[in-house]
Amino acid sequence: MRQGLGAEGPLWLGRNLDGYLKDAERRARVRSRIEQAEERALAILQRNRALLETMAEALAAAGSLEGEELEAWTRRVEHGEGVRPEE
Structure with a gap:
């Protein structure tokens, strides 16, 4: 298992996902969803x-x-x- 905030953004690799991560569009969609969730969480905490x-x-x-x-x-x-x- 690998977790991190490296060049690919916030991600978790619990399985071999090399093929999945090679798809730049899919990677961008996942990153966008994670970033949106982080923004919502931060807004809830601030509120x-x-x-x-x-x-x-x-x-x-x-x-x-x-x-x-x-x-x-x-x-x-x-x-x-x-x-x-x-x-």
């Missing part, structure tokens, strides 16, 4: 920074967050337009 900092303080004070308490925190996350949380 929820205050909540995450407050949650980190609660975690530091309590030592752990789990069950209903953790679910209550995660329900407060703003995902943004067009972004649905995983079910």
Whole structure:
């Protein structure tokens, strides 16, 4: 298994994908999708920074967050337009 952010961009090679990666158009589409996902993730983190900092303080004070308490925190996350949380 190989992971990295080299010249080919963010990628994971868990199998022999030489033929797959030789297709420049396919490689560009995959890279684009990964970059879009990273941008969405960063936007969600930025949008929820205050909540995450407050949650980190609660975690530091309590030592752990789990069950209903953790679910209550995660329900407060703003995902943004067009972004649905995983079910």
